[in-house]
Amino acid sequence: MALTLRGVMQSPVTPLKDDFSLDIPTYEKLVDFHVRTGATAISWPHHKGESLNLTMDERKRGAEATVKAVAGRVPVSIHVSSLAVEDSMALAQHAQKIGADAIIAITPYFWGPSKQAIYDYFVRLGNSIDLPMIAYNSPSYLEGVEIDAELIERLLIALPNLIAMKEASFNSEKFMEISRVALKIRPSFSIVAGVEFLAPSVPLGCVGSYSSAGAICPNLCTKLFDACINGRSAEARELQFKLARLWDLFRDQYPSSLKGGMVVMGRPVGPTRPPLPTATKERQAYIATQLEELGILSTEPHGW
Amino acid sequence: MSTLTPGLVHTTVTPFSADLKIDFATFEKLIAFHLRNGAEALAVQMHAGESVSLSDTEQKQVLDFVLKQVAGKVPVLAHVSDSGTAIAAARARYAEKAGAAAVIATATYYWTPPAAMVFEHIAQIGSAVKIPFYLLHAPDEMGGSHHMNTDMVMKLMDRLPNFAGVIDTSLDWQFMINIVSNAWRRNPKFQLAAGNEYMVSAGAVGATSMITSLSGVAPRHIHKLYDICRTEKYFDARSTQEDIVLLRRAVVQAGHGGLKGALRAMGRDCGQPRPPLDSLSPEGYATLKAALDKLTWLTNEPRGW
Numbered sequence: 001m002a003l004t005l006r007g008v009m010q011s012p013v014t015p016l017k018d019d020f021s022l023d024i025p026t027y028e029k030l031v032d033f034h035v036r037t038g039a040t041a042i043s044w045p046h047h048k049g050e051s052l053n054l055t056m057d058e059r060k061r062g063a064e065a066t067v068k069a070v071a072g073r074v075p076v077s078i079h080v081s082s083l084a085v086e087d088s089m090a091l092a093q094h095a096q097k098i099g100a101d102a103i104i105a106i107t108p109y110f111w112g113p114s115k116q117a118i119y120d121y122f123v124r125l126g127n128s129i130d131l132p133m134i135a136y137n138s139p140s141y142l143e144g145v146e147i148d149a150e151l152i153e154r155l156l157i158a159l160p161n162l163i164a165m166k167e168a169s170f171n172s173e174k175f176m177e178i179s180r181v182a183l184k185i186r187p188s189f190s191i192v193a194g195v196e197f198l199a200p201s202v203p204l205g206c207v208g209s210y211s212s213a214g215a216i217c218p219n220l221c222t223k224l225f226d227a228c229i230n231g232r233s234a235e236a237r238e239l240q241f242k243l244a245r246l247w248d249l250f251r252d253q254y255p256s257s258l259k260g261g262m263v264v265m266g267r268p269v270g271p272t273r274p275p276l277p278t279a280t281k282e283r284q285a286y287i288a289t290q291l292e293e294l295g296i297l298s299t300e301p302h303g304w
Numbered sequence: 305m306s307t308l309t310p311g312l313v314h315t316t317v318t319p320f321s322a323d324l325k326i327d328f329a330t331f332e333k334l335i336a337f338h339l340r341n342g343a344e345a346l347a348v349q350m351h352a353g354e355s356v357s358l359s360d361t362e363q364k365q366v367l368d369f370v371l372k373q374v375a376g377k378v379p380v381l382a383h384v385s386d387s388g389t390a391i392a393a394a395r396a397r398y399a400e401k402a403g404a405a406a407v408i409a410t411a412t413y414y415w416t417p418p419a420a421m422v423f424e425h426i427a428q429i430g431s432a433v434k435i436p437f438y439l440l441h442a443p444d445e446m447g448g449s450h451h452m453n454t455d456m457v458m459k460l461m462d463r464l465p466n467f468a469g470v471i472d473t474s475l476d477w478q479f480m481i482n483i484v485s486n487a488w489r490r491n492p493k494f495q496l497a498a499g500n501e502y503m504v505s506a507g508a509v510g511a512t513s514m515i516t517s518l519s520g521v522a523p524r525h526i527h528k529l530y531d532i533c534r535t536e537k538y539f540d541a542r543s544t545q546e547d548i549v550l551l552r553r554a555v556v557q558a559g560h561g562g563l564k565g566a567l568r569a570m571g572r573d574c575g576q577p578r579p580p581l582d583s584l585s586p587e588g589y590a591t592l593k594a595a596l597d598k599l600t601w602l603t604n605e606p607r608g609w
Contacts, residue, residue: 172475172502176549200477200505203538204545233536237510241485248482 003075003102003132005164005190006207007040008221010214011079013255013262014049014062015269022058023270024065029304030215030269031069037218037301042070043077043104043134043210047141048255051079052109053273056087060094067099077102077134083109085121089128096129103129104166106136107145118147119154126159133161137178138168138194149177156185166210167201168194179205195247196221199240202228212254213246215269216261216291217300242294249290253277260284264291266303308379308405308436308468309495309512311344312530314519317564318353318366319574326362328369330574333609334520335373337572341523341606345513346374347381347408351445352517352563355383356413357578360391364398371403379405381438387413389425393432400433407433408471410440411452423456427463436468442499443474454482461490469495471515475502484510501526501552504545507533521566522551522605547601554595558588565592571608 012034015026031042044066045051045059054062063078070076078100080091085108092103105125107118126133135155139146146169147155155162165182167175175191182189183205193201195212202225211221224243227236250258256272260279264287271278279287291297316338319330338346348370349355349363358366367382374380382399384407386392396407409429411422430437439460441452452470460467470487472480480496487494488510497513498506506514514533519526529548532541555562561584564574569592576583584592596602 170477172477172505173549174475175505176502176546180546180549197477197481199508200481203504203508203542205542231537231539233508233538237508240481240509241488244478244481244485247478 003163004188005041005075005134005192008038008214008218008225009041009043009192009208009210010034010039011043011046011048011210013215013259013269014045014054016271016273018270020271020273022062024061026269027062027065028069030267031066033267033304034214034218035070035073037214038222039074039211039214039218040208041075041077042066043079046079046210048212048258049079050255050273050276051081052083053276056082056090059091063091063095063100064098075101077104079104079136080125081106081109081136088125092125092129092131096131100131102132102134102163104134104136106138107142107147109142112143112145115151118145119151119158122155122162123158126161129161131161132163133159134164134166134192135162136166136168139174140169146174147178148174149181152178153181153185156182156189163188164190164192166192166194167206170194170197172200172204175201175206176204196224196243197240198224198228199233199236212250212258213243215258215267216246216265217296219300220296245290245294246296249287257283257287261287261291264288264297265300307493310347310379310381310406310497310515311513312342312519312527313345313347313381313497313513313515314338314343314523315347315350315352315515315517316370317517317520317567317574318349318358320578321575324578326366327575331369332373334572334574335370337606337609338519338523339374339377341519342527343378343519345379345381345405346370347383347515350383350408350515350517351442353383354578354581355385357581360395363395364402367399367402367404381406381408383408383440384429385409385413385440387415389428392425392429396429396432396437400435404435406436406438406468408438408440410442411446413446419456423459427460430460430464430467434466437464437466438469438471438495438497439467440471440499441474441479445473452479454486457483457487458490461487461494467494469497471497471499472506472511473499475500475505477505477509480506480511481509501529501548502545503529503533504538504541507536508538517563518548518551518555520572521555521563521570522548522602524605525601547599551596551599551602554592554599557595558584558592561588562592565589566596569593569596570602570605
């Protein structure tokens with residue numbers, strides 16, 4: 001179970017062909033790009049990877065491609081969350097079978113489950129595998145369904161393989177409560193920011209981020225983490241502001257605009273599956289002006 | 305316009321006697337306590353001071369009283385929010401005339417007007433005065449309504465030459481970063497203030513002031529937290545921040561009477577809150593006291609007046 005998460009981790013988008021089918025060769029190039037540009041771990045398919053628009057078969061094929069493309073260079077975690085819990089269980093089994101290093105799972109979708117039901121879900125999922133598990137907390141996207149301090153305490157007591165949390169509340173009080181309680185029970189527990197909100201979270205115990213903008217500006221993401229972890233507060237704030245502007249640019253219909261931005265950066269990954277829109281040429285042109293203004297075009301890698 | 309930066313702002317409770325009248329004798333001692341214990345500014349009749357439970361006349365009395373007691377030693381910020389735009393604007397004008405250094409206002413109570421009218425409400429309060437105006441963003445206290453956004457803040461910057469900054473109690477990193485990063489591009493002197501004691505994250509993204517109601521309970525630790533954060537040594541501030549979060553948690557868990565209960569436990573009895581806020585029962589006080597006793601660092605804080 002020894003898996004330590006730290007630094008800028010990448011959760012790749014899912015490249016699609018024009019007919020919306022999976023584009024595995026491009027995906028392999030993308031994973032390689034992330035590892036070469038400093039990703040300390042790869043995790044797929046987060047919502048940014050259009051997880052809920054992929055069939056079970058596609059998710060399994062993508063997971064296999066991820067393990068193969070990473071080839072042991074950094075740890076791989078597979079996001080198993082699905083609308084149906086039984087699908088999540090099957091994806092977890094598959095992740096273990098293909099040699100992934102961990103699984104990651106969010107609180108169940110849609111139903112607004114009780115705290116006990118969320119607890120039962122994670123315990124069942126965590127006990128079903130011999131892999132480390134990462135819990136994913138995103139109360140604002142799931143209408144208040146969340147892992148709070150009390151729940152993480154119970155889960156850590158029940159699950160020796162719960163090693164980390166992707167924490168996406170982006171809220172000081174929630175983050176501190178989780179951090180305070182979790183690290184007391186398991187000092188090695190890793191709390192990872194959901195996107196690059198590192199300046200406000202690293203001083204409180206955050207160890208890294210699942211990047212939103214790493215496919216656009218990996219250098220900037222790494223610089224921010226370095227500034228934060230080394231306590232260079234003024235520099236961190238400036239870099240954080242820049243990444244916040246990028247997050248504003250990309251968060252709308254995520255990851256549609258992100259994929260549009262990747263075209264600008266010479267790393268096209270195809271359309272976004274409905275019901276999410278695909279970034280139009282006009283949107284791409286607007287994104288290009290913003291990337292130019294932020295200095296991204298001249299400071300970040302172009303092409304693969 | 306004044307270049308006020310409030311810094312470490314203590315916000316006071318409003319002491320009440322047993323008959324729930326304002327207890328000015330105790331209030332005098334309370335203000336003196338804050339001034340002796342690190343307040344760089346005072347914010348009066350904030351929500352922690354039960355502003356909404358004070359009549360308009362009482363709010364004026366409180367402001368006049370505080371200004372007289374403070375006698376210019378530190379700036380006094382007056383919270384003037386109300387449901388009606390004209391009422392709040394008149395209160396702002398009164399505060400300016402009385403000598404307040406700045407006014408603070410949030411969105412409307414009870415009403416949920418369209419965004420353009422919320423903007424107009426705030427803009428009219430701000431434009432009623434020439435002293436600095438701070439917008440209080442407190443979505444949780446406002447029942448989840450009235451989330452401000454960057455667009456509104458930018459428009460207020462266009463409209464109000466005296467718009468000095470935003471006081472945030474939402475603890476929302478996206479909100480704070482968005483506001484301050486956009487506002488600074490237009491006016492680098494625009495201020496973000498933490499509206500409670502979560503100063504580490506707020507400071508890391510640009511907050512320069514902190515408005516704290518727990519300053520009446522633990523002024524030394526609060527001062528320590530603020531001082532470390534102002535030197536931007538946020539890693540060094542973490543343990544103090546965690547201590548204060550535990551204090552805050554104990555106070556919040558005790559309910560509406562928690563803050564005054566904690567003051568009583570420290571030997572500074574300011575009575576109970578006014579209805580409709582619940583008083584702290586004897587059992588509730590015992591539970592709060594037991595929780596505070598576990599915070600061993602509180603032994604280094606001043607007891608009594």
